[in-house]
Amino acid sequence: MPQTDPKTVKAELKKGDLKNLYYIFGKNIPEVEKLTKQIIKAAVGDNEDFALNKLDGRYLDTSELYDMIQMMPMMSEYNCILINDYNCEKPRENMAGLRAEDLNKKLVEVLKDIPEQTVVIFNVTGFEISVKTDYKTGKSIIKDKNKKLSDLAAKVGELVECPIKSENELAKEIAASVSARGALISLDRARELAEMCQSDTLTIKNEIDKLCSYVGSGEITSEVLQNLVHRQSNVTFFKLADAVAAFNKRSAFEALDELMQDKENRVAVLANITGSFIDMYRAACARQRGKQVMDVKEDFAYVWEFKVKNAFRDSSRMSIRRLRECIKILRDTNITLNSGGGDEKTILEQTVTKMLMTKN
Incomplete structure (x- = not known):
């Protein structure tokens, strides 16, 4: 089948139309995770403990995968296998002595013969x-090495993109969600909220919860939005943390300059920067103790797994001692900002400079 969308797949699942191979991607990570759970539910029901195998794509063994695919299901109609984050560009965490093309070819061969009892x-x-x-269809076409795997899914199963929804689409969903909580919001204000949250569905959900708690059965006005909602930046906070980790002064200050455009929420900017470094500190400590991404995600109740993975990646370039020093600098900055002593932008520039000067 050609590339499709979550709505189509959900409709198929309701009819009992389950494919043997799915490839799900897109910038709307919560939707990717939600759709994955719905497919698993359709395949194995409440028997995940017996009928579901979860594999980390970075350590995928194709021989082991073949054996899993051929297994008969236990206590459910289907045997289900979930493979998270297999990257055809770099199929293994350690590629020493290996070629991506060879590993990808073996995987495709294994997937060409999926029995009817396996998803x-x-x-x-x-x-x-x-x-x-593709401007004719509006869909995204994969152009890196992952295209071969996604093309196979499109041919024998389902290739599903979960894109970020438009502000108009989100506005209708926001208005419905607010109404279900007994509050009011106009479509114009709903679009404003979507724009402030950069169409990030998880952020929007959190903001709706906060706003409805504040207004009760009243109306969410533009004034309420400006007072309670932190406007998201196009430059993500973990990119600033990544630049500091790499001692990249230029990238660090470019990110900070972009973040500083939000003059009304500079203290919130500091809180998010601090959060990024705390994420990296947790990841570094976990790595030292032999823990993995899923351990940290579960222990600290992270919603988005990719944030933990980014923290593991970025923290690999920083010692635990250096991370502690950066967090101490951020703590002192927070004290300074709360005391009202000086210009916020200048103080944050000094903070980034101090962190860039720390050593591993």
Whole structure:
């Protein structure tokens, strides 16, 4: 089948139309995870403990995968296999002595013969796939090495993109969600909220909860939005943390300059920067103790797994001692900002400079 969308797949699942191979990707990570859970539910019901195998794409063994695919289901109609974040560009965490083309070829051969009792799901939540837009259809076309795997899914199963929804689409969903909670919001204000949250569905959900708690059965006005909602930036906070980790002064200050455009929420900017470094500190401590991404995600109740994966990646370039020093600098900055002593932008620039000067 050609590339499709979550709505179509959900309609198929309701009819009992389950494919043997799915490849799910897109910038709307919560939707990727939600659709994955719905497919698993359709395949194995409440028997995940017996009928579901979860595999980390970075350590995928194709021989082991073949054996799993051929297994008969236990206590359910289907045997289900979920493979998270297999990246055809770099199929293994350690590629020493290995070629991506050889590993990908073996995987494709294994997937060409999936028996009718098995459902294999590939989903991407922790890395970005290189795509280009087909302006005739509006869909994203994968242009890196992951295209071969996604093309196979489109041919024998389902290739599903979960794109970020438009502000108009989100506005209708926001208005419905607010109304269900007994509050009011106009479509114009709903679009404003979507724009402030950069169409990030998880952020929007959290903001709706906060706003409805504040207004009760009243109306969410533009004034309420401006007072309670932190406007998201196009430059993500973990990119600033990544630049500091790499001692990249130019990238660090470019990110900070972009973040500082939000003059009304500079203290919130500091809170998010601090959060990024705390994420990296947790990841570094976990790595030292031999823990993995899923351990940290579960222990600290992270919603998005890719944030933990980014923290593991970025923290690999920083010692625990250096991370502690950066967090101490951020703590002192927070005290300074709360005391009202000086210009926020200048103080944050000094903070980034101090962190860039720390040593491993």
